Amino acid sequence: xxxxxxxxxxxxxxxxxxxxxxxxxxxxxxxxxxxxxxxxxxxxxxxxxxxxxxxxxxxxxxxxxxxxxxxxxxxxxxxxxxxxxxxxxxxxxxxxxxxxxxxxxxxxxxxxxxxxxxxxxxxxxxxxxxxxxxxxxxxxxxxxxxxxxxxxxxxxxxxxxxxxxxxxxxxxxxxxxxxxxxxxxxxxxxxxxxxxxxxxxxxxxxxxxxxxxxxxxxxxxxxxxxxxxxxxxxxxxxxxx
Ligand SMILES: Nc1ncnc2c1ncn2[C@@H]1O[C@H](COP(=O)(O)OP(=O)(O)OP(=O)(O)O)[C@@H](O)[C@H]1O
Numbered sequence: 736x737x738x739x740x741x742x743x744x745x746x747x748x749x750x751x752x753x754x755x756x757x758x759x760x761x762x763x764x765x766x767x768x769x770x771x772x773x774x775x776x777x778x779x780x781x782x783x784x785x786x787x788x789x790x791x792x793x794x795x796x797x798x799x800x801x802x803x804x805x806x807x808x809x810x811x812x813x814x815x816x817x818x819x820x821x822x823x824x825x826x827x828x829x830x831x832x833x834x835x836x837x838x839x840x841x842x843x844x845x846x847x848x849x850x851x852x853x854x855x856x857x858x859x860x861x862x863x864x865x866x867x868x869x870x871x872x873x874x875x876x877x878x879x880x881x882x883x884x885x886x887x888x889x890x891x892x893x894x895x896x897x898x899x900x901x902x903x904x905x906x907x908x909x910x911x912x913x914x915x916x917x918x919x920x921x922x923x924x925x926x927x928x929x930x931x932x933x934x935x936x937x938x939x940x941x942x943x944x945x946x947x948x949x950x951x952x953x954x955x956x957x958x959x960x961x962x963x964x965x966x967x968x969x970x971x972x973x974x975x976x
Pocket of ligand 1: 776778
Protein backbone atom coordinates (compact mmCIF):
# COMPACT_ATOMS: atom_id res chain seq x y z
CA UNK A 736 0.00 0.00 0.00
CA UNK A 737 2.78 2.42 0.90
CA UNK A 738 6.31 2.33 -0.39
CA UNK A 739 8.76 4.82 1.08
CA UNK A 740 11.88 5.21 -1.06
CA UNK A 741 15.09 6.92 0.05
CA UNK A 742 13.19 9.50 2.06
CA UNK A 743 15.05 12.43 3.55
CA UNK A 744 13.88 15.37 5.61
CA UNK A 745 15.79 18.33 6.97
CA UNK A 746 14.70 21.20 9.17
CA UNK A 747 17.18 23.92 8.15
CA UNK A 748 20.61 22.37 8.61
CA UNK A 749 19.27 19.56 10.80
CA UNK A 750 18.95 16.34 8.82
CA UNK A 751 16.25 14.39 10.62
CA UNK A 752 15.51 11.57 8.15
CA UNK A 753 18.31 9.99 6.15
CA UNK A 754 17.69 7.64 3.24
CA UNK A 755 14.70 5.90 4.82
CA UNK A 756 13.10 3.13 2.77
CA UNK A 757 10.30 0.79 3.84
CA UNK A 758 7.17 -0.89 2.55
CA UNK A 759 3.83 -1.14 4.33
CA UNK A 760 1.42 -3.79 3.11
CA UNK A 761 -2.37 -3.61 3.23
CA UNK A 762 -3.55 -4.86 6.63
CA UNK A 763 -0.09 -4.64 8.18
CA UNK A 764 0.40 -3.30 11.70
CA UNK A 765 3.71 -1.47 11.76
CA UNK A 766 5.38 0.10 14.76
CA UNK A 767 8.28 2.51 14.71
CA UNK A 768 10.45 2.55 17.81
CA UNK A 769 13.69 4.27 18.75
CA UNK A 770 15.17 6.83 21.08
CA UNK A 771 13.86 10.35 21.49
CA UNK A 772 14.73 12.60 18.55
CA UNK A 773 15.56 9.71 16.21
CA UNK A 774 12.98 10.91 13.64
CA UNK A 775 10.03 8.59 14.31
CA UNK A 776 7.29 11.24 14.41
CA UNK A 777 8.78 13.07 11.44
CA UNK A 778 8.72 9.87 9.38
CA UNK A 779 5.09 9.26 10.34
CA UNK A 780 4.14 12.87 9.57
CA UNK A 781 5.73 12.59 6.12
CA UNK A 782 3.33 9.74 5.24
CA UNK A 783 0.37 12.15 5.05
CA UNK A 784 2.51 15.15 4.20
CA UNK A 785 2.10 16.93 7.52
CA UNK A 786 5.82 17.32 6.86
CA UNK A 787 7.05 17.83 3.31
CA UNK A 788 9.99 15.48 2.66
CA UNK A 789 13.21 17.04 1.40
CA UNK A 790 13.99 14.15 -0.93
CA UNK A 791 12.90 10.67 -1.95
CA UNK A 792 9.47 9.35 -2.78
CA UNK A 793 6.38 7.98 -1.04
CA UNK A 794 4.25 5.76 -3.25
CA UNK A 795 0.70 5.50 -1.91
CA UNK A 796 -1.00 2.71 -3.84
CA UNK A 797 1.59 3.25 -6.54
CA UNK A 798 1.25 7.04 -6.84
CA UNK A 799 4.13 9.21 -5.70
CA UNK A 800 2.56 11.73 -3.32
CA UNK A 801 5.80 13.66 -2.79
CA UNK A 802 6.64 14.46 -6.37
CA UNK A 803 3.21 14.80 -7.94
CA UNK A 804 0.33 17.22 -7.65
CA UNK A 805 -2.11 14.99 -5.75
CA UNK A 806 -4.49 17.10 -3.65
CA UNK A 807 -3.49 17.20 -0.01
CA UNK A 808 -7.10 16.46 1.12
CA UNK A 809 -7.02 13.24 -0.89
CA UNK A 810 -3.91 12.16 0.97
CA UNK A 811 -5.13 13.21 4.41
CA UNK A 812 -8.51 11.50 4.08
CA UNK A 813 -6.78 8.24 3.19
CA UNK A 814 -4.08 8.54 5.85
CA UNK A 815 -5.62 9.86 9.06
CA UNK A 816 -3.47 10.82 12.02
CA UNK A 817 -4.11 10.34 15.73
CA UNK A 818 -1.95 12.80 17.67
CA UNK A 819 -0.27 12.61 21.05
CA UNK A 820 -2.32 15.58 22.29
CA UNK A 821 -5.62 14.42 20.73
CA UNK A 822 -6.20 17.67 18.75
CA UNK A 823 -9.98 17.55 19.15
CA UNK A 824 -11.88 20.70 18.19
CA UNK A 825 -12.55 22.29 21.59
CA UNK A 826 -15.60 24.24 20.40
CA UNK A 827 -17.37 21.15 19.04
CA UNK A 828 -19.09 18.31 20.87
CA UNK A 829 -17.78 14.77 20.49
CA UNK A 830 -20.42 14.09 17.83
CA UNK A 831 -19.61 17.30 15.95
CA UNK A 832 -15.90 16.43 16.09
CA UNK A 833 -16.69 13.08 14.55
CA UNK A 834 -19.14 14.17 11.86
CA UNK A 835 -17.40 17.32 10.60
CA UNK A 836 -14.81 15.82 8.22
CA UNK A 837 -17.01 12.93 7.03
CA UNK A 838 -19.62 15.52 6.00
CA UNK A 839 -17.32 18.19 4.59
CA UNK A 840 -14.64 16.01 3.02
CA UNK A 841 -16.41 12.70 2.34
CA UNK A 842 -19.78 14.24 1.50
CA UNK A 843 -21.90 12.21 3.95
CA UNK A 844 -25.32 13.54 4.93
CA UNK A 845 -25.80 14.73 8.51
CA UNK A 846 -27.77 11.58 9.31
CA UNK A 847 -25.27 9.21 7.69
CA UNK A 848 -22.36 10.86 9.48
CA UNK A 849 -24.22 10.72 12.81
CA UNK A 850 -25.08 7.04 12.43
CA UNK A 851 -21.49 6.18 11.59
CA UNK A 852 -20.19 8.26 14.50
CA UNK A 853 -22.56 6.61 16.98
CA UNK A 854 -21.47 3.14 15.85
CA UNK A 855 -17.82 4.06 16.29
CA UNK A 856 -18.46 5.69 19.67
CA UNK A 857 -20.09 2.44 20.80
CA UNK A 858 -16.96 0.57 19.70
CA UNK A 859 -14.76 2.76 21.92
CA UNK A 860 -17.33 2.60 24.76
CA UNK A 861 -18.21 6.27 24.67
CA UNK A 862 -21.81 6.31 23.43
CA UNK A 863 -22.84 8.31 26.48
CA UNK A 864 -20.38 11.12 25.68
CA UNK A 865 -21.68 12.04 22.21
CA UNK A 866 -22.96 15.44 23.29
CA UNK A 867 -20.13 16.38 25.66
CA UNK A 868 -17.44 18.91 24.83
CA UNK A 869 -13.83 17.65 24.94
CA UNK A 870 -13.06 19.71 28.05
CA UNK A 871 -15.41 17.43 30.02
CA UNK A 872 -13.57 14.25 29.03
CA UNK A 873 -10.57 12.53 30.59
CA UNK A 874 -7.38 12.20 28.54
CA UNK A 875 -8.11 8.55 27.81
CA UNK A 876 -11.63 9.39 26.68
CA UNK A 877 -10.35 12.22 24.47
CA UNK A 878 -7.89 9.88 22.80
CA UNK A 879 -10.57 7.23 22.24
CA UNK A 880 -12.72 9.93 20.59
CA UNK A 881 -9.73 10.97 18.46
CA UNK A 882 -9.27 7.38 17.31
CA UNK A 883 -12.99 7.02 16.54
CA UNK A 884 -12.91 10.36 14.71
CA UNK A 885 -10.06 9.17 12.52
CA UNK A 886 -11.89 5.90 11.80
CA UNK A 887 -15.03 7.81 10.78
CA UNK A 888 -13.11 8.86 7.67
CA UNK A 889 -12.58 5.19 6.76
CA UNK A 890 -8.92 5.86 6.03
CA UNK A 891 -6.81 3.37 4.10
CA UNK A 892 -4.14 3.73 6.74
CA UNK A 893 -4.35 4.92 10.34
CA UNK A 894 -1.30 6.78 11.64
CA UNK A 895 -0.85 7.02 15.40
CA UNK A 896 1.81 9.33 16.82
CA UNK A 897 2.63 8.30 20.41
CA UNK A 898 -1.08 8.05 21.23
CA UNK A 899 -0.53 7.26 24.92
CA UNK A 900 2.44 9.52 25.73
CA UNK A 901 0.33 12.40 27.05
CA UNK A 902 -1.91 10.20 29.22
CA UNK A 903 -1.88 9.61 32.94
CA UNK A 904 -0.65 6.06 33.56
CA UNK A 905 -4.07 4.75 34.59
CA UNK A 906 -5.51 5.76 31.23
CA UNK A 907 -2.90 4.15 29.03
CA UNK A 908 -4.48 0.71 29.11
CA UNK A 909 -7.94 1.79 27.96
CA UNK A 910 -6.41 3.43 24.87
CA UNK A 911 -4.03 0.56 24.14
CA UNK A 912 -6.96 -1.86 24.42
CA UNK A 913 -8.84 0.08 21.74
CA UNK A 914 -5.81 0.13 19.45
CA UNK A 915 -5.24 -3.57 20.01
CA UNK A 916 -8.84 -4.33 19.15
CA UNK A 917 -8.42 -2.30 15.95
CA UNK A 918 -5.19 -4.02 15.04
CA UNK A 919 -7.11 -7.29 14.91
CA UNK A 920 -9.63 -5.97 12.38
CA UNK A 921 -7.32 -5.99 9.36
CA UNK A 922 -6.79 -2.23 9.31
CA UNK A 923 -3.46 -0.92 8.03
CA UNK A 924 -1.81 0.91 10.90
CA UNK A 925 1.47 2.71 11.50
CA UNK A 926 2.18 3.48 15.13
CA UNK A 927 5.00 5.44 16.75
CA UNK A 928 5.24 4.36 20.35
CA UNK A 929 7.37 4.18 23.46
CA UNK A 930 5.19 1.32 24.77
CA UNK A 931 7.58 -1.50 23.96
CA UNK A 932 5.51 -4.31 25.46
CA UNK A 933 2.58 -3.18 23.38
CA UNK A 934 4.68 -2.89 20.20
CA UNK A 935 5.91 -6.42 20.78
CA UNK A 936 2.39 -7.66 21.27
CA UNK A 937 0.53 -5.95 18.46
CA UNK A 938 2.95 -5.48 15.53
CA UNK A 939 3.44 -7.47 12.37
CA UNK A 940 6.61 -5.50 11.68
CA UNK A 941 8.78 -3.36 13.96
CA UNK A 942 11.18 -0.69 12.67
CA UNK A 943 13.95 0.67 14.87
CA UNK A 944 15.22 4.17 14.10
CA UNK A 945 18.41 5.79 15.27
CA UNK A 946 19.78 9.20 14.33
CA UNK A 947 17.44 9.58 11.36
CA UNK A 948 18.27 6.16 9.92
CA UNK A 949 16.06 3.11 9.85
CA UNK A 950 18.60 0.65 11.11
CA UNK A 951 16.68 -2.48 11.94
CA UNK A 952 13.39 -4.10 10.99
CA UNK A 953 11.65 -7.42 11.40
CA UNK A 954 9.01 -9.30 13.31
CA UNK A 955 8.66 -8.43 17.01
CA UNK A 956 10.58 -11.61 17.84
CA UNK A 957 13.44 -10.66 15.51
CA UNK A 958 13.75 -7.06 16.66
CA UNK A 959 13.05 -7.46 20.37
CA UNK A 960 14.57 -10.88 21.06
CA UNK A 961 17.32 -11.07 18.45
CA UNK A 962 18.42 -7.51 17.59
CA UNK A 963 21.30 -7.50 15.12
CA UNK A 964 22.81 -4.07 15.64
CA UNK A 965 24.67 -2.88 18.73
CA UNK A 966 22.57 0.30 18.73
CA UNK A 967 19.29 -1.63 18.90
CA UNK A 968 20.67 -3.96 21.57
CA UNK A 969 21.70 -0.96 23.67
CA UNK A 970 18.37 0.79 23.19
CA UNK A 971 16.36 -2.31 24.08
CA UNK A 972 18.50 -2.91 27.16
CA UNK A 973 17.63 0.61 28.33
CA UNK A 974 13.84 0.26 28.01
CA UNK A 975 11.31 -2.07 29.50
CA UNK A 976 10.00 -4.59 27.00
N1 LIG B 1 9.11 21.37 12.95
C1 LIG B 1 10.37 21.16 13.32
N2 LIG B 1 11.31 22.13 13.22
C2 LIG B 1 12.59 21.91 13.57
N3 LIG B 1 13.05 20.75 14.08
C3 LIG B 1 12.16 19.76 14.23
C4 LIG B 1 10.78 19.89 13.87
N4 LIG B 1 10.15 18.72 14.13
C5 LIG B 1 11.08 17.89 14.63
N5 LIG B 1 12.29 18.50 14.70
C6 LIG B 1 13.55 17.89 15.16
O1 LIG B 1 13.73 16.69 14.43
C7 LIG B 1 14.32 15.70 15.25
C8 LIG B 1 13.45 14.46 15.19
O2 LIG B 1 12.20 14.75 15.80
P1 LIG B 1 11.02 13.68 15.90
O3 LIG B 1 9.91 14.32 16.65
O4 LIG B 1 10.75 13.13 14.56
O5 LIG B 1 11.72 12.56 16.78
P2 LIG B 1 11.07 11.34 17.57
O6 LIG B 1 11.94 10.18 17.33
O7 LIG B 1 9.64 11.23 17.21
O8 LIG B 1 11.23 11.84 19.07
P3 LIG B 1 10.27 11.64 20.34
O9 LIG B 1 10.27 10.18 20.63
O10 LIG B 1 10.94 12.44 21.42
O11 LIG B 1 8.93 12.20 19.96
C9 LIG B 1 14.47 16.29 16.62
O12 LIG B 1 15.79 16.75 16.75
C10 LIG B 1 13.49 17.45 16.60
O13 LIG B 1 13.92 18.47 17.47
